[in-house]
Amino acid sequence: MNGNYLLSVEDVVVDLPTPRGNLRAVDHVDLTVGAGRTLGIVGESGCGKTMLSRAVLQLLPKKAKLSGRVMFDGQDLLQLPPEKLRKLRGRSLAVVFQDPMTSLNPVLTIGTQLIETLQEHLELDDAAATRRSVELLAAVGIPAPEQRLAQYPHQLSGGMRQRVAIAIALSCEPKLLIADEPTTALDVTIQAQILDLLAREQRRRHMAMIIITHDLGVVAGRTDEVAVMYAGRVVERAPTPALFKKMRMPYTEALLAALPKLDAAPHTPLPAISGRPPDPTRPLKGCSFSPRCRYAVARCQDEKPALEAAETKAHQFACFHPIEAHADANA
């Protein structure tokens, strides 16, 4: 099924041994991303977004057990020798984390880090690599880029550091960029700037992108497709406009409803989702959302709904009682 896709994640499972027993962080996930397309992955804290992206990047914790297949650019990443994998990461598969310091080295200057990355993957001499670095810093909106080369990460603000991390991620013209909550730690204005920057560079480079977030507001205007995760599984997946037009999975609906709305009057109570996701070391027999779902019936506790197509093949959801069936009851 990986024919036309740049990335295809097939039946991926990530298990983590913990003192409380096995923790299934990612539970049989299938996803695809076409060249130049943007996929948003949303879900509450702990639902497995980061573990899934780490499975794609092959950057899982050592003790983690991974099964399934990750096809990227025609190669099966699980079969690739470590050396080839390392080359691939940074070259055609890049990542930006929530905390830019995860990818920046605090004791090296910005310039050294950019130039080293460039020279590791591309054949550039010092002068060419320096020139390229300045161009990249300018492209991500950093004022006075020449001077920045000599600065250390701690001399920059959080927003500037994230720009540098993006510059490094973009430096080798990757085919796919995974951005794991790239703006969660930043202010609204800086957040909008960084998301604009990613969108602009993506169009310019025809790069594919996965944006991971817990904010449906962030994915709405900036992705082609959305996958909603809950308790390690993808529970709804659709082209972005289709999803917002007609959510089928009660969890997706509840996530959207819980966002404070700008057009609501102050002091309007928010429809919060009660409770917490289930303990991932104690998986439920039925639908993982059933303890919190207002549509749950007996069957939801006994059986796990599979991810199946709705009217169109592109829109899939895992639920026995999708929203539409309840439209009358809600009115």
Next chain:
Amino acid sequence: MMPQSPPSISSHALLEVDNLVVEYPVGSRVVHAVSGVSLQIARGETLGLVGESGCGKSTLGRAVLQLRRPTGGRVLFDGHDLTTMQGDALRLMRRRVQLIFQDPIASLNPRRKIGDIVAEPLVIAGVKDPDKRKQLVHEVLSAVGLDPTLVVGRLPHEFSGGQCQRICIARALILNPEFIVCDEPVSALDVSIRAQILNLLEEMKARFGLTLLFIAHDLAVVKAVSDRVAVMYLGRLCEVGPSEQLFARPAHPYTALLIEAIPMPDPDVRPAETVPVGEPPSPIAPPSGCRFRTRCPRADQRCSDEVPELRAVAPGQFVACHHPLI
């Protein structure tokens, strides 16, 4: 000369902040964290305070509670000037005001049991009867939606972020305060837990007749709970007004920018790409005149020469700008 601060509503104001200045010395230089902020909060009101990271929101909140003594200005709480208050008088006053922090887990002592953490303000306030303390702890934990018998004997690490924030709220409520500064109480929580905690704060406010200063950088969150909103930029107030009015017709270019930058959960609303690149200038050497002028699309010579004073543009709405949008 324009009036320094909005016409006083102090006949009902529980809190009145008057020309507050807070500076931090760093080496031989000074961080101008809060530079002449004036505002009032009426009894029973929630005032939202927004602005980007580093603009001085927490500093203002802490200076109001005298956790950081201001460099200048006055803070009147129920008519008493807290800035000149010392010793026992200040301690007594402090029972009436509380603070809730952004990071719920970090603000709980990891080695103490929840029961002791929540009872701590009672101990400090001199409530000696252990049975009385126990009873109050149970009452307040139930009020925030936790089962007292299940939580009092446990340690903070056994709880999620949302549960820890409930515990912090319980601790803040136990002395029956009148006024609470909520410093980004939901910023560290994800969407679903955020909604639970916002609802809880609203419920507690109604039940205990609280007055709140609600600090956040998420405008939608602030709007959800605030009667009025104050917008801050680099140590100064830009605009204050009734929430709905301010969101519908912002007068300050910075307020408009903040509203535009909110990501909308609607794919038909294309994100505006007009947000100016550039970051706030350093509070060590803030720009002359209007501090927003280095990022403002409307800035002109007057903006660098003259500090704009807060003045009325609409009923209840005040703006500090030479060229307001309304």
